[in-house]
Amino acid sequence: MLLRWFWRIVLLLVLLYIVPYSWTLIFALVTAMLLEGFINSISKTFKLNRLWSVLIAFIVYVGGLLGAVFIIVSVLTKQIITLSQKLPGVVKDLYNTAVLPFIRKWENYSQSLPTDVIRSVEDALERGISSLEAFARNLVEGTVQLVAVVPGFLIEFLIYLIALFLFCLEFPVIKRKAKNFLQESTYQKISLVFVDLNKAGIGFLRAQLFLSLITFTMAYTGLWLLKVPYTLLLSILIVIVDILPILGTGSVLVPWAIVAMLQGNQHLGIGLIIMFIVITIIRRIVEPKVYSASLGLTPLAALVSLYLGFKILGFVGLFLGPALLIIYETLKKAGVIKRNILL
Known part of the structure; x- marks a missing residue:
C-alpha cells in the first residue's frame, strides 16, 4: 500500500515538473478532446473510418482558423498602414486644435495663480509627458520583442498542429489505455466529469464569442453612425479592450471623447460617451444570462461567480x-464531492 502511494506521489511530481514545458501539447490534447464530437459525427454521417474523419475535421478546423486569421490580419494591416501614413497629420491636427489652445488658456489663466501652484501643475505635466515618452519607448521595445518571438511561435504552432492531428487520430487508444489504469467506478466518474467540463468549456467559448460579437456590433454601428474612419480597426480594438475588465471600453472611448471635446467636436465626444454607456449597460445585463445559458448555471450563480471572481482575483477571476x-x-454530480452537511 505504501509502495503504491509512493509511486503515485512520484508520478504526480514528475507531471508537475513537465507541465510548464508541455503547454503546446496540453493545448493540442484539449483541442483534440473538443474536436472528438465533431469527428464522431463525421464518421457516423458519412460512414468513414477514423483516419478520414480525423483528416476532414482537421482540415476544417485548421482551414477555418487560418482563414479567419488571414482575413482579420489582411484587413487590419491595410487599415494600420493607412493610419500610420496619416498619423503625423492627425498628431499635428491634435496639437493645433487641442494641445495648443489649452497651453494658451493656461498661460492666460496662470498669471493670476500663485507661483507654487503653477510650479506644481507644470511638474505634473512634465511627469505626464515623461510617462507618455516611457510608454511610447516601451511600446516600441515590446513591438520589437514581439517580432523576435514570431519565429519561435511559428515553430510552436507547427508542433501544435502535428500533435493535434496525432492526438485526434489516437484519441480512442488514449482513452482505452487510460481506462486500464483506473477502476471502473473511477473511470465512470472521470468520464462524467470530462463530458460535463467539455460541454462547459465549449459553452464558455460560445459565451465569450457571443458577448464579443455583441460588443463589436454595437461599437461598429456606433462608429459608423458617428462617421468615424477606420471603423473595423477601432471596433476590433474596442472588443479586445472590452475583454479585459481592468481596462474596459471606457479606457478607449472616454479619453477619445475628452480629446474630441477639446478639439471642439462636441457631436463626436457626446456620441462616444453614449456608446460607452450603452455598451457597458448591455454587457452587464446580457453577460449573466449568456453565461447561465451556455454554462448550465443559474443567472444568479453566474452573476455571483463573475462578481466575486473579479473582486477577489481581478481579471483572471472573471474566468476562474x-x-x-x-x-x-x-x-458533486459525479459523486466525488458529497454534500451531507446539516445545520
Missing part, C-alpha cells in the same frame, strides 16, 4: 470564478 463553480457542480 465560473470555472470553479462548474467544476464543483460537476464533481
